[in-house]
Amino acid sequence: MIVLENVSKEFNSKSGTVKAVKQVNIRVNQGEIHGVIGYSGAGKSTLIRCVNLLEKPTEGKVFINGVELTSLPLPKLRKTRNKVGMIFQGFNLLKTATVYDNIAIPLKLLGYNKDEVKKRVEQYLDIVGLTDKHTNYPNQLSGGQKQRVAIARALAQEPEVLLSDEATSALDPETTDSILDLLLKINRELGITILLITHEMNVIQKICDHVYVMENGVIVEQDTAINLFTKPTHPTTKKFLNTISQRNLSNSLIAQLNVTGAVSRLTFVGESTGKPLLAEVSQKFNVQPNILTANIIELKNGIVGNIVVHLIGDKEQVKNAIHYLEAQGVATEELEGHSHE
Incomplete structure (x- = not known):
């Protein structure tokens, strides 16, 4: 469903070339949840933006459901992106629009008629548990509710793939758990494939099938979640695991x-x-x-x-x-x- 082949991304700056992502290979099968974990500056945000080509890779290929995005002309790329939803740490909601309109406006811009827009908005507000908030504005919502609106907005386009860019890092632990439960529900009930990035090991612990540990733009370790938690090999992986379980005593x-x-x-x-x-x-x-x-x-x-x-x-x-x-x-x-x- 999601395949990255030798993906690299470089940025040019006054101080020289910055290699943010280096020769990354990822394969996410349909219906799975995969997570990329790394500390700040590891390159994970750049990596996930390469998946839907918000950042075009300097090298390598990106495939979504067998279609090579990196070879598509812009009109076809825009159409293919409709099947790739994305949620962000900062929610990215329109402050002057109601909850209903925050979900409806992107659908209207895509050309859906009024009845289809209404149907989808109501359907996905129900899925995220915010049916009674459709007339509210973002400043009347909690952080968790804002993220639920952002998730409903992404789902309303009925994507095959959902990308999550640190979607829970601005939330308290209890709200984080509720959002993770929601993502699990979406994965199980709608069959949507999810690729997420995070710096929180509890996110990986709760919902991921497979894990990639990233450092300095490189995937330094990867395995199924249960194998990674059982037999970590890289020092960075061990440091992350120590944040949720006291694996080492001084x-x-x-x-x-x-x-x-x-x-x-x-x-x-x-x-x-x-x-x-x-x-x-x-x-x-x-x-x-x-x-x-x-x-x-x-x-x-x-x-x-x-x-x-x-x-x-x-x-x-x-x-x-x-x-x-x-x-x-x-x-x-x-x-x-x-x-x-």
Whole structure:
């Protein structure tokens, strides 16, 4: 549905050429939700604007539903863009227009008749839960309601693809959750493919099937959401994961807890999350698990559990316990400076 092949984007400035996006490859299948996460300046906003050619790539190709956008003349590109909706961090609503008109005006400009405009506005206001706000103006709405209007406006053109440019970053956590629930509903009920960019790991956690981690214009890691949360490899990915789960304990904290010897991070996924494996370890081997921190992360397509544990006992028994956990499908990682050797 969405394919980027070796997409790069350069900007010329007084100080020289800025390479904002470098040789990016992305493939989003129909009906999936993919997320690009990165810190400020990673190039993700430029990347998503390359998808609908608001920014024309310097190199590479962009395909939407099999059509190569990068090869289309402007009239055909404009027509194809009607099937690509986009929502923004800043809502981009007309302040002097009512909620109804903010959705209706783009449809009128596209040539839809009055009855079709009315039908679509009412239909999509109902989907986003704002039927009773159609006569309100943007300054009478909360931030979450404004974003819902922006989403309804994008949906009213009945796109096949929805792009989200940091759509929740200006919202409080509770409102963010409600908008993410809405995007999930849109994806499931309307079958719309979604590509989003964000710097918030909880957004990725809640709704994404596949994740791309971006840094300095490059995709440094990508995988399914559940694999990325289970076995991250790049330092930037690990930093993001640490924002929603305390995957690492500082040496000073471990010292305060008077911990010596083996300290491991255990990651449980799938069936292993429901098994009392640490209890089994203490029974099968002469070790005592001392849990230092633990949490469970609920993803769109599964559950991941993380435990940082100090295994107390003979070194050989600790090794055997770790091997047993790995045989049960638990990913294990020795924390730096706290080896089992």
